[in-house]
Amino acid sequence: MSTEKVHPVDEILPNGQLFAYGLQHVMAMYAGCVAVPLIIANALGLTKDQLIYLINADLFTVGIATVIQSFGFLNMGVKLPVVQGVSFAAVMPMIMVGKMHGIQGIFGSIIVAGLLTYLISPYFSRLIRYFPPVVTGTIITIIGVSLLPVAVRWAGGGVPGAPGFASPGNIAMAFLVLLLTIVYYRFLKGFWSSIAVLLGLVSGTFIAFLLGFTDFAKVATAPWFGITTPFAFGMPTFDLTAILTIFLAMLVIMTETTGDMIAVGEMVGRPVTQQDVVRGLRADGFATMLGGVMNTFPYSAFAQNVGLVGLTGVKSRFVVVTAGLILMVLGLFPKAAAVVAAIPAPVLGGAGIAMFGMVAASGIRVLGKVSFAGNNNAMIVAVSLGVGLIPLAVPTFYHGFPAWAKLFLHSGITTGSIIAVLLNYCFNELGRAAATTEKALSE
Numbered sequence: 001m002s003t004e005k006v007h008p009v010d011e012i013l014p015n016g017q018l019f020a021y022g023l024q025h026v027m028a029m030y031a032g033c034v035a036v037p038l039i040i041a042n043a044l045g046l047t048k049d050q051l052i053y054l055i056n057a058d059l060f061t062v063g064i065a066t067v068i069q070s071f072g073f074l075n076m077g078v079k080l081p082v083v084q085g086v087s088f089a090a091v092m093p094m095i096m097v098g099k100m101h102g103i104q105g106i107f108g109s110i111i112v113a114g115l116l117t118y119l120i121s122p123y124f125s126r127l128i129r130y131f132p133p134v135v136t137g138t139i140i141t142i143i144g145v146s147l148l149p150v151a152v153r154w155a156g157g158g159v160p161g162a163p164g165f166a167s168p169g170n171i172a173m174a175f176l177v178l179l180l181t182i183v184y185y186r187f188l189k190g191f192w193s194s195i196a197v198l199l200g201l202v203s204g205t206f207i208a209f210l211l212g213f214t215d216f217a218k219v220a221t222a223p224w225f226g227i228t229t230p231f232a233f234g235m236p237t238f239d240l241t242a243i244l245t246i247f248l249a250m251l252v253i254m255t256e257t258t259g260d261m262i263a264v265g266e267m268v269g270r271p272v273t274q275q276d277v278v279r280g281l282r283a284d285g286f287a288t289m290l291g292g293v294m295n296t297f298p299y300s301a302f303a304q305n306v307g308l309v310g311l312t313g314v315k316s317r318f319v320v321v322t323a324g325l326i327l328m329v330l331g332l333f334p335k336a337a338a339v340v341a342a343i344p345a346p347v348l349g350g351a352g353i354a355m356f357g358m359v360a361a362s363g364i365r366v367l368g369k370v371s372f373a374g375n376n377n378a379m380i381v382a383v384s385l386g387v388g389l390i391p392l393a394v395p396t397f398y399h400g401f402p403a404w405a406k407l408f409l410h411s412g413i414t415t416g417s418i419i420a421v422l423l424n425y426c427f428n429e430l431g432r433a434a435a436t437t438e439k440a441l442s443e
Contacts, residue, residue: 008315009080009268021314022322024198025083026330027343028308028355033062033327036086036297043095044103050233052334057228057295058086060331065287065299066324069280070317078272078280080264081309081320084287085302087256090249094297096403097242107292108236109246114288114298117250121281124254127421128274130429131262134377135420137366139259140266142388142416143303144360149392151356155349170346173213177204177350185311185354197308197351204347214344222335230293246298250288252414253300257284259417260301263359266366267306268315303413307355310362376427383423388416 013021037054040046046054065084072079098106131139153159155174156166164170181200185193192199208214261280265272272280280301287299309315372378390397391412398409409415 007270009270009317011316012318013316018319018322020195020198021319022326024195025305025308025320025323026326027201028197029083029085029302029305033058033085036091040094044098053232054295056226056331056334059327060228061291061294061296062086062299063324063327063331064290066327067321068287069283070320076279076283076286078261078276079317080261080268080270081315081317082261082264083302083305083320083323084299086297087253087300090246090298093245093249097245101237101239101242104234104237105239105242108238109242110298111236111289111292112238112243113246113250114285114292116247117254117288118282118285121278121285124281125274125277128277130421130425132424133366134370134380135424136262136266137363137370138381138384138420139417140263140366141360141363142385143259143263143306143413144356144363145389146392146412147303147356147359151349151352154345154352158345173208173346174350177347178353180204181351181354197311197355200351201343201347204350205343208344208347214342216342219335224333224335226334228294228331232295236292250298252411253284253298254281255414255417257281257301259413260303260306263306264309267310267362307359311355311358380420380423380427384416384420387419388412
């Protein structure tokens with residue numbers, strides 16, 4: 001009989017806990033998951049029926065992508081509690097492609113870009129050696145701080161400038177959910193404490209329903225069952241410029257996914273290796289190819305759920321596998337998806353402030369283990385944070401740059417990550433190599 005202890009990442013929890021924790025992940029990422037189909041459909045003037053189809057296709061495919069990433073399939077998947085989602089990094093490139101080549105051009109470009117991502121994953125993964133704690137801690141902090149505006153927009157009601165945005169009622173609802181989440185987290189014990197976010201979301205939605213903030217009318221009108229079929233919008237088309245445009249977005253996505261996988265690995269006590277990054281990026285590439293076939297968009301690790309892992313302390317990857325299965329079910333049953341869609345934005349905002357703040361706190365915790373005495377690490381952190389937060393402080397700061405450059409520069413996570421890696425290489429790697437050479441010559 002084996003007495004080898006199972007790592008918490010590989011622990012299979014009781015079915016009830018798996019479902020509750022998995023549902024918590026789904027509810028935390030649902031708004032972000034459906035946002036991209038909403039944006040693309042509105043930008044391209046698609047019909048309401050086409051929008052509903054895109055959302056259902058997205059939910060079903062993101063479930064498959066999440067299972068592959070967390071459980072593993074063939075040579076793909078990082079096998080950590082990493083939730084996949086449609087990446088916002090590709091939104092503007094897809095709109096550009098869609099206006100020139102239609103939605104079939106988007107899907108064709110996505111298929112090829114996903115294939116290229118899969119193929120270059122072993123080469124891109126070699127960057128892992130340039131991610132010591134001073135870099136990973138900085139990246140995790142940037143991820144957390146960069147996500148906070150998402151929670152703030154949710155707390156205000158969704159879209160700045162829209163009627164009722166940031167009304168006292170919306171803000172009060174968001175802070176009520178935040179307060180409930182804190183109370184649940186502080187005073188409940190064990191399992192119940194670890195689903196504080198889920199309890200906050202459920203309580204907030206119930207209160208919002210009583211106060212008239214939301215209703216479930218759309219649940220009644222939603223169909224019971226719907227199947228996503230390949231190439232439902234017609235056969236994809238392929239244009240070289242469009243493919244390169246989406247592939248540039250995939251390079252950004254690969255950088256963000258690498259950072260997210262490193263962040264989760266630190267949180268759960270299983271640091272990722274180069275081979276882990278290869279499998280994780282292959283999963284991104286395969287899921288993106290599948291997305292192009294199944295009428296949806298490029299996938300990456302969802303930073304929103306990194307915060308949930310840190311907040312709850314639940315490390316089992318099978319929780320995320322369960323979340324993936326739930327997402328697949330939601331994609332098959334539009335009526336079930338409509339129930340989750342009824343959660344008001346202010347309710348999500350209250351929970352999001354806690355979750356995303358926890359991501360930043362996790363980065364600070366990693367940086368707390370870094371030595372800042374007699375070295376240049378403080379400068380690495382300072383400049384990386386400063387540059388990474390520019391798009392957060394002034395979203396239009398890079399508006400005068402070419403479209404291909406804005407694709408990278410508008411992602412603070414990407415620019416901050418690149419700056420952190422480059423500065424660490426210049427200050428620490430090159431400095432160490434120079435010192436070694438000087439010592440060898442002196443001997």
